[in-house]
Amino acid sequence: MARKPPTMADVARVAGVSPMTVSRAFKRDASVSAARREVILGVAEELGYLFDATAANFKSQKSDFVAVTVPSINNANFADTVRGLTEGLKARGYQILLGSTDYDTAEEERLIEQLLRRRPAAIVVTGGKHSDRCRRLLANAALPVIETWDLPEAPIGHVVGFSNAAAVRGLVDHFVARGLRRIAFIGGDVGQDTRGADRRLGFMAAMQAHGLPADRLIAAGPPPISMQEGAVAMARLLDLMPDTHAVICVSDLSAFGALTECQRRGVAVPGTLSLAGFGDYEIGAVSVPTLSTINPFSRQIGARAATLILDVLDGRQTTPARIEITPELLIRESSV
């Protein structure tokens, strides 16, 4: 009944050619006459033959995987980056091998080791901060490493990202220019989400640069900060510091949560309180009022990383690249 699935040798036998010719018929650019290729593929389909990518990867000692780690799979920003990567690599036959770290350094280490065991052609990681062992694993793995969503001072390999701190500075400048001085920041606990921490640091530095106190910091728990946590944080802020002029949230999701708390309390946005988020999630373009935010060009990060990977693998790029994305400040109804 359940006899073994057919191999290239079986296809070759039926088609009356050598296994090597079958192998070539399955390659895009190989030299096989069109007539023969057609016969071979026909036989393969008829026999129900399915190319064995594992065997091919094993023998050729290189895989068509590109490994990707993201903090959370359930995040529109990172999903967009993954989409950019997928689309940029699909044409060349590379397959994304995706894993999420749940914003946890130990988990990231485990995940990266697991992914490297597949001998991916390249690896894309989110963030520029990693455990020592992580850095060692990546550096020793002899494959292109791309750090994204950050601009690390000492990159492991290539970088496609932006400064989270600098992006938030733009928001602070915007509020200050509008005459708002008592500005608060709602974010996650320090030391977990490094991008969130960078945004917080950027906020504090920008406030200091304007000679303003950065003492309105609300920590909303471990990342990712949900809408609900944004609402809770806003409630705390309104209770503790009701004279706040403006609030910057670590993401549009928490900003929207914060907005709903204002709506429930009858606090006018932007009339009484101005609000901004981060990430240009769809919610910020649709909510009433729409949310001022920062567009980090998530998809473009993935797309640029994809072309960079191809450039490195094809030998067009031989030195570590540092591709800086410039986030865009989007001023919308919540801060006008």
Place this chain on the structure above:
Amino acid sequence: MARKPPTMADVARVAGVSPMTVSRAFKRDASVSAARREVILGVAEELGYLFDATAANFKSQKSDFVAVTVPSINNANFADTVRGLTEGLKARGYQILLGSTDYDTAEEERLIEQLLRRRPAAIVVTGGKHSDRCRRLLANAALPVIETWDLPEAPIGHVVGFSNAAAVRGLVDHFVARGLRRIAFIGGDVGQDTRGADRRLGFMAAMQAHGLPADRLIAAGPPPISMQEGAVAMARLLDLMPDTHAVICVSDLSAFGALTECQRRGVAVPGTLSLAGFGDYEIGAVSVPTLSTINPFSRQIGARAATLILDVLDGRQTTPARIEITPELLIRESSV
């Protein structure tokens, strides 16, 4: 310089044992003395040896991949299902191999073929409708196939899902029970997203069962239907049929978009118009007003699929399983 990375044979040589013993040291349950295992793992770490999962999979003729297809990676519902799968399979060392079909049948076929080339231990697909070739590929592949998010009449293998039509019927019943009779449905174009189409069919059948006309159907374009498209659809509905009592949207995202259009027009929800979505996305629990919706237990679908996969692979489940999830009707502020 860049000499070849070490193999098990190298580790064995340095540790003074046979390669087979090294192999066993890397297996969880294998019979190796604790002392030797420690030595071997120490040598491996020292040499920078990294287990080659490709070679292991190749030789053992079975992989530790579980393939998963979702319509879109950027969707909280499917992301939750993937999370449930990931967590349920992680302990046993299985790795998720994820691909998205972009709600496209041809793309699904390509994707599934690509995934099967890796010889996954099992495959989980979203939805119960597939092209003929797809069904053939899956049926011939001699591996556990699990269809989710649907209850197909003729399943390929196992099923973990629910009836989208029946779930929507619950919403219609709820509105009718509250005396609302002019009920509209906002969804995607027919024939693309089968789950969305099922919800629409469920809506029409339920209306008919109540003796009500199902003539208030707004098509909002190809899936996935965004918040913005929900808003546009609501605008169309309010222009064309301003006397509508209630609106059911194909997802919470479009429902929220519809809500914002009402807010901008000053249409009171639920005062003038009642509203419901589908999926129990976070937005529906946070928005003002909160959105009535259906909780499909996305994460549980993944978790149940994971345990089912383990049961099948371990031989505890030998017949096709049909696990039916019962979605929960959540009545919130938007329809009270």
Place this chain on the structure above:
DNA sequence: ACAGGCGTTGTTATCGATAACATAAACGAG
């Protein structure tokens, strides 16, 4: 003291595709 059993380690053959090399056929320039 010895048979039997269990836990630990070694030996051998091999999974399926392909890189590298070899060769045969077709072609084109002088």
Place this chain on the structure above:
DNA sequence: CTCGTTTATGTTATCGATAACAACGCCTGT
């Protein structure tokens, strides 16, 4: 019409881990 060149195909060896089997020592019970 010949020789160099390209194109199409075949041959051989092999990637790195492990299943299956064999064997060795150690313990236990009688």
